Amino acid sequence: MTTYLCKACGTQYPPSDEPPAACPICEDPRQYIPHDEGQRWLTFEELLGSHEADIHDDHGLLGIGCTPSFAIGQRALLVKSSAGNVLWDCMPYLDDEISERIGAEGGVAAIAISHPHYYSTMVEWAHTFGCPVYLHEAERKWVLRPDPAVRFWEGETHELGGGLTLIRCGGHYEGGQVLHWRERRALLSGDIVQVIPDRRYVTFMYSYPNMIPLPISKVQHIADALAPFEFDTIYGAWFDRFIEADGSNIVRRSAERYIRAVTEPGLRS
Template structure:
């Protein structure tokens, strides 16, 4: 599948702090003004895809698991978003979205079979999703509850609602309603099963635990009732692996057990009246 040229929104503003692309100039970034993100001390700053390309950013591709390829840049942009290309029997699915795309990057993905559809976990990964959609003539699946965070409306955006949305026979989007009301995780039933979570479920550095937060940047925990409800919903699915938001943050075995013990630990600490001493 050949990719189209990737210049349709090259001059549109991108927030340097979170990577969100907007349809036109504006004084602020609503995503960063929200309490889950932040406006840097130096104030609001903007860039464009054209400027990022001129700065010499280059694509990074790295295997992250069986039939799962990480896509991002060698130099971190914004919060360091990277995407995952799921090479399924029904076509390639792009999970989450990096804040960068150029012709060579698009051509490399096209050589891998292109992209059938794009699905995104939450607004911190919306970034330049419309650029990716246009390059591959692919729909972008977003939950209706987070529609207000879209910075660049486009016909390619497809909004779903409710608790689940089946993309293919093997792929199901699930709305656990943590981190954002419209947050999504993607379940892939192939093999032993896998859960793609962004940082809706954040895989910890040692990859033996996951955690959840309302705001990672500002250290605001998620409400225990929301965490318990999300765990019950996700526990209906079987998965060995959990793919987090960052490079190499992957739980490689016993994903259901990792989720259960991680949620138990979280709820124990959030619900405790006294904490053990160090």
């Protein structure tokens, strides 16, 4: 037996002899099945044999990705808090180089992942580091490789200790969560709050690849959920998707701009 991963989204499925019949993550309108290749699979061993670890500093945090880019291409971040190390978000590739490097940094006390597109091989990571994975209850049905390490929380916020708070923003996914780090005045946002190229704004979408917007009420809800939290920096989902300053105001301004754009034709700014 082996485990199969979807090539388009990087989701790992339970051990099996044959690939799964379908990938529900990619069949959902927020992701896609590539029109040229169709649904494709590879084994975890094939992933390890064809990629390498990419571990480097990402604006003051240790970023962990792989090269060449695989599936959605997000990187994970190691958050070294006073209450222990938290791995924020997850990515499919995990080899000895990564586990040794993270071990040298003190291991991982907990994993938290913004939304199902990045669940990827979270169970491999949880088993490697002997730690739980914190997800929002609203995304239970998207855990396609169930495991006792996965723990669901309910409500709007969840404290991890060390000044780390998971905030349920919703939007892109109903249980979409971000991580606020009080001591660093940082927001780790996955693509629940998307850092865009000009770094002066962020955005919020139901589907990024398929360009399906969110209704005004959901964008307002994200802004309201983040309003009580102060932060300067915002770390998006990929290496170098980083906002250096004024993060709280940028989120507020961006929600206002989004709402104006869909209510006032001819928006200029």
